[in-house]
Amino acid sequence: MKGGAIGAVLGLLLVSPGAWANTRTPSSNRAPKTPQTIDSLRALVRHAPLPDSVRLQALLALSDRLFAQDVAEARRVGEQAVTFARRRRDWSGATDALYQLVVNCERAADYAAAMRYSQQGVELTRAHLPGEQWRFIQTMGLVAVATKDGAAGLRYLRQAYRQQAATAAVAAGERGNLLLHLADTHLALRQPDSTLYYASRALPQLRHAADGQGLGRVYQLRGAIYAERQPVSRRSLQAAAVELQRALSVFQRYDQEADAARAALALARVRRLQGRPRTAQQMAERALRLARAGRMPDDEADALSSLARAYADQKRPRRADEFDARSQTLRDSLFNENKARELAQLQVRYDVQLLTEQKKAAEFEQRSQRAQLHSLWLLLGGLATTIGVGGGLYWRLRRQKALLALANEANSQAVVEKEVLLQEIHHRVKNNLQLVSSLLAWQGSVLPNPVLQQALASSRARIQSMALVHEFLYRADNLSQVRMDEYLSELLDSLHRSLTTPRQRIQVSSRLAPLVMDPKEASALGLVVNELVTNAYKHAFQGRDQGELAVILEKSEAGFRLAVQDDGAGASVDEAAATSTQETHSLGLELVNTLARQLKASVSTVPNLPTGTRVVVAST
Numbered sequence: 001m002k003g004g005a006i007g008a009v010l011g012l013l014l015v016s017p018g019a020w021a022n023t024r025t026p027s028s029n030r031a032p033k034t035p036q037t038i039d040s041l042r043a044l045v046r047h048a049p050l051p052d053s054v055r056l057q058a059l060l061a062l063s064d065r066l067f068a069q070d071v072a073e074a075r076r077v078g079e080q081a082v083t084f085a086r087r088r089r090d091w092s093g094a095t096d097a098l099y100q101l102v103v104n105c106e107r108a109a110d111y112a113a114a115m116r117y118s119q120q121g122v123e124l125t126r127a128h129l130p131g132e133q134w135r136f137i138q139t140m141g142l143v144a145v146a147t148k149d150g151a152a153g154l155r156y157l158r159q160a161y162r163q164q165a166a167t168a169a170v171a172a173g174e175r176g177n178l179l180l181h182l183a184d185t186h187l188a189l190r191q192p193d194s195t196l197y198y199a200s201r202a203l204p205q206l207r208h209a210a211d212g213q214g215l216g217r218v219y220q221l222r223g224a225i226y227a228e229r230q231p232v233s234r235r236s237l238q239a240a241a242v243e244l245q246r247a248l249s250v251f252q253r254y255d256q257e258a259d260a261a262r263a264a265l266a267l268a269r270v271r272r273l274q275g276r277p278r279t280a281q282q283m284a285e286r287a288l289r290l291a292r293a294g295r296m297p298d299d300e301a302d303a304l305s306s307l308a309r310a311y312a313d314q315k316r317p318r319r320a321d322e323f324d325a326r327s328q329t330l331r332d333s334l335f336n337e338n339k340a341r342e343l344a345q346l347q348v349r350y351d352v353q354l355l356t357e358q359k360k361a362a363e364f365e366q367r368s369q370r371a372q373l374h375s376l377w378l379l380l381g382g383l384a385t386t387i388g389v390g391g392g393l394y395w396r397l398r399r400q401k402a403l404l405a406l407a408n409e410a411n412s413q414a415v416v417e418k419e420v421l422l423q424e425i426h427h428r429v430k431n432n433l434q435l436v437s438s439l440l441a442w443q444g445s446v447l448p449n450p451v452l453q454q455a456l457a458s459s460r461a462r463i464q465s466m467a468l469v470h471e472f473l474y475r476a477d478n479l480s481q482v483r484m485d486e487y488l489s490e491l492l493d494s495l496h497r498s499l500t501t502p503r504q505r506i507q508v509s510s511r512l513a514p515l516v517m518d519p520k521e522a523s524a525l526g527l528v529v530n531e532l533v534t535n536a537y538k539h540a541f542q543g544r545d546q547g548e549l550a551v552i553l554e555k556s557e558a559g560f561r562l563a564v565q566d567d568g569a570g571a572s573v574d575e576a577a578a579t580s581t582q583e584t585h586s587l588g589l590e591l592v593n594t595l596a597r598q599l600k601a602s603v604s605t606v607p608n609l610p611t612g613t614r615v616v617v618a619s620t
Contacts, residue, residue: 038066041062042062045062052090053093056081059080059081060100063075063077063097063100067107071105071108075113078097078100078101078104079101081097082094082097091128095124095128098121098124099135099136099139101113102117102118102136103139105117106139111143111146111147115143118139118140118143119140121135122137131169134163137156137159138157138160138164138181141156141157141160141181142157142181145157145181145184145188150189151189153185154182154186154189157178157181157182161179161182172205172208172209173208173209175205176202176203176206177202177211177214179198180206180218180221182194182198183195183196183198183199183218183221184217184221187224195225196222200222202218212250212253212254212256213250213254213256216247216250216254216256216259217247219244219247220247220262220266223239223247223266223267224244224266227240227269227273232273234274237270237273241274244263247259247263248260248263257290257293257294257296258296258299260290261291261296264287264303265283265284265287265299265302268281268303272309277311277314280306280310283306284307284310285303287302287306288303288304288307291303297333298334300330301330301331301334304324304326305323305324305327308320308321308322311323440460441456441460444456464494465491465523465526465527465529465530466523466526466527468487468491468526480518480519481516481517481518482516482522483515483516484512484514484516484522484525484560485513485514485553487526488525488551489512491526491529492529492533495530495533496508499533499537503545504545504546505546506541506548506549507546508533508549508550508551509549509551510550511550511552511554512551512552512553513553513555515555515560524598525560525562525599527595528595528596528599528617531588532592533549534588535588535589536549536568537549539568540566540568540570540612540613544568548567549565550563550564550565551563552565556618556619558619558620559619560601560618561616561618562616563615563617565608565613565615566608566612566613567608567611568611570607570611570613599619601617602617602618603616604618
């Protein structure tokens with residue numbers, strides 16, 4: 001490169017407010033990440049004769065700018081900077097390079113890499129810069145919290161806090177932000193008193209540092225705790241409103257749209273609890289504008305729901321229904337995206353935990369290798385005696401067995417963690433199905449049409465039947481099998497409780513064989529039982545105040561045989577023929593026939609003498 005070009009690139013490095021030579025807190029005001037700047041930096045680090053300190057700064061700047069375009073290359077250049085600084089024994093520069101990698105990997109949601117670089121930073125600072133070790137322990141805690149492991153995150157953050165307290169040269173903003181991280185983590189763990197304690201301690205530090213975003217978060221946390229304090233009182237609600245209004249003002253002053261939208265939403269909820277629906281409506285409208293401006297669909301859906309509740313409180317049902325429908329439409333469009341994000345977070349959490357276990361195993365292996373090397377020298381010194389040789393071989397064999405046992409234990413731990421991951425997925429699916437069921441129940445309660453209410457109630461029953469399968473899988477030791485006698489027994493109890501009325505008492509009996517099915521087949525058969533039992537309650541006992549219903553599940557040569565029989569009015573010849581030939585316009589019976597085909601089974605309807613109907617679903 002020419003001297004003028006080198007000078008221009010060095011000028012870019014010197015004017016960048018995020019230069020890592022001067023601070024270890026990443027700046028949000030980076031120099032523009034233009035292709036020309038990246039190309040110039042690449043040419044600079046490859047060809048120009050530079051002093052070592054300037055070359056390190058060029059590598060750091062190049063890595064920082066590359067994160068917006070190519071994370072893999074950015075990490076490679078960052079690791080090159082770490083290696084370069086280590087080779088020069090520039091421990092401060094190596095610490096800066098590792099910390100920059102951690103922060104940028106966090107921003108890119110590459111949490112496994114962030115945890116790995118944090119572990120390297122802990123080892124480096126423990127050996128050479130003990131006063132900086134707390135920074136990397138703090139980032140390990142933030143990664144754990146970001147991957148939904150709040151307990152581990154809290155342990156790391158407390159350890160970082162103790163080390164930071166023993167370090168004199170720490171800026172007020174850094175002390176305040178660590179206290180704020182502790183408050184956030186306690187809030188996620190539902191520990192309100194500890195949340196309020198750490199948030200209040202962070203407030204003077206953040207004021208001293210003039211950290212606007214941090215101050216807003218403190219006010220928001222304090223407002224959330226006051227709003228949830230039990231018992232609810234006018235005094236606590238007013239205190240929550242004051243704190244949240246302060247948070248909203250600070251966030252808008254510093255153009256923090258996302259935080260401002262959430263503060264406005266929280267303030268709308270408090271105003272509603274205070275009995276001020278008009279003010280709650282205004283706050284919800286403000287939150288909606290901020291969420292749309294910041295392109296935050298989740299917050300937009302929450303703002304629409306808050307508006308619906310505010311209009312309902314003002315006795316304006318049409319506007320309430322309008323905003324509720326818009327909220328539901330938006331949430332439906334976000335449902336699959338949110339589920340994919342949750343599954344990705346679970347996988348990242350598993351990767352981070354696995355990385356931690358691998359680090360422990362690697363440390364054990366290093367200790368074993370050092371012990372083996374020491375034993376080897378002892379063995380060479382004692383070759384003259386047979387006893388020495390035999391003893392060395394014996395201890396070596398023991399160490400190999402220990403390493404093999406460690407590897408087996410790590411594999412077993414990985415299998416257990418995957419099973420826990422699957423159980424967590426089933427648990428989350430069950431919770432989401434229960435949420436959908438609750439939303440249908442709420443929607444049905446406000447509909448004026450009894451036919452629509454009945455349709456929503458039927459859909460709720462089907463969803464609860466599917467949710468029950470996932471509940472069994474969450475509690476089961478074997479995630480690939482469902483015990484049908486236990487599952488159907490609990491399903492029948494649930495249906496009996498929901499369908500029985502004071503004017504009509506139906507006796508339900510069952511005889512269920514201990515069959516085992518995979519989750520897909522169990523869900524299908526559970527829906528069949530749900531439809532047949534619900535149909536019997538609706539039609540078999542019309543005009544009667546009592547009756548008997550029996551459900552029988554038996555094992556057959558082809559697979560299974562299910563019978564649902566009642567002593568009610570009985571099906572007509574046309575209805576029985578339609579069920580047997582799968583020619584029916586009833587949604588419930590169409591669903592039974594469709595599910596029977598999935599189960600490779602036939603459906604038949606016969607009289608249940610002397611009175612009633614018997615429906616048989618049997619494997620073919």
